[in-house]
Amino acid sequence: MIDIHKLNAFVVVVEESNISRAAVRLNMQQPPLTRMIKSLEDELKATLLKRLPRGVEVTEAGKALYQEALTILAHAQAIPKRVQNIAQGLEGQMSIGFTNSVGLHPFLPALLRNFREAFSAVSIHLEEDGSSSLIDSIINEKNDIVFLRKPAPIGLGLTSLHVLDEPLIVALPNNHPLAVQQDAIHILDLEPYDFVLYRRLAGQDLFDNILASCYQAGFSPKIVQEAPRLTSSLNLIAAGIGLSIVPEAIRDFWNKQIIYKTLHADTPCIAPIYAVYKQDFDHIRLSHILNLLK
Structure with missing residues (x-):
């Protein structure tokens, strides 16, 4: 494995094109720097620099090492900051x-x-x-x-x-008998009608929550169809297949074909998150x- 200090010294020598000036920049003596470069050449079994009367010239192999060294040194320099960022949860x-x-x-x-x-x-x-x-x-x-x-x-x-409690509301086809009711709909008033619900396998928690609200009110909902997704159930409601109890955030969906009403019950009907x-x-x-x- 190449010593990163040797790579850094080599990069400085290439950039200065002179070992003496590179030694000054690296705050070291020239002989140790010369030995370090020679050691790098021996390690790689390649001539990296041509010695000239007034400096050095990088060889083709040296140019290849120079480009690789720049990448390695830049990556090494970034490691401490990245490690700190990971430790602090910033990356x-x-x-x-x-x-x-x-x-x-x-x-x-x-x-x-x-x-x-x-x-x-x-x-x-x-x-x-x-x-x-x-x-x-x-x-x-x-x-x-x-x-x-x-x-x-x-x-x-x-x-x-516990993050929040979301009220449950009633979603009705716009031609449903309860759609003309001005006040909030009592949950017990839903008992005679067909229900469309989000399939339990996909939305177990919400499904169980809705059924619990109905059971607490004293009835078991007549489920005529289940949908694979909550938004899919809205298509079925809009088609007039049945009504549903849904989280309040749904109110912005299908608001032309579906009427949304506040739901009233003796025990608050909520869907917590x-x-x-x-x-x-x-x-x-x-x-x-x-x-x-x-």
Whole structure:
């Protein structure tokens, strides 16, 4: 392995075209510098410099080494700063997972924007998936943090941070009998009607949350169709297939074919969002995200 000090000395000699001037620039005596260059030539088994009466001239092999040395020295010079940046969480990668319904809430793009503004050199990897897969991704350290509609299961070494509570609202086809109602719709008034829901396999937490709200009100919803994604369910609602209970952030979607109404219940109908991460995961960039959430 080539000594980086020898490479640096060689670069200075080439740039000065004179060993005496290079020695002054390097703050060393000429004989040690001459020996250092000779040692480098012996090591590489190549003549790097032609000795002239008033200086030196770089050979073709020397020119090749000079270009390589510049790259190596520049990289070596940048290493301490990069290591410091990594240690401080100013560089590296942040892997963030979220469910489909969380991805539709404005808090997530706002969080990502704030993080990008504060830590512009950190690359962000995003993954949308079901809650079970996202939990596994945290356990296996594939993701650093995930955002779900329920806290993490107990006993897996995970921590859950409550981020916010999002109200649930009613989404109705614009020709639905309840669409003309001016006041908030009581959840029990939905009992006679057909429901369209976001498929449990894809959105387990939200699905369970909606069913729990209906059960607490005293009825089991009549689910006539499930959709693979929350936004897909809106297409079915707009087509008149049924109504649904959805997070409030959905209100801006399909607002011509769908009527959105405030939902009233004896027990508040909410869809919380939790940040879930590994309890003992020492990760400075994760700390930066958590600070932005507090």
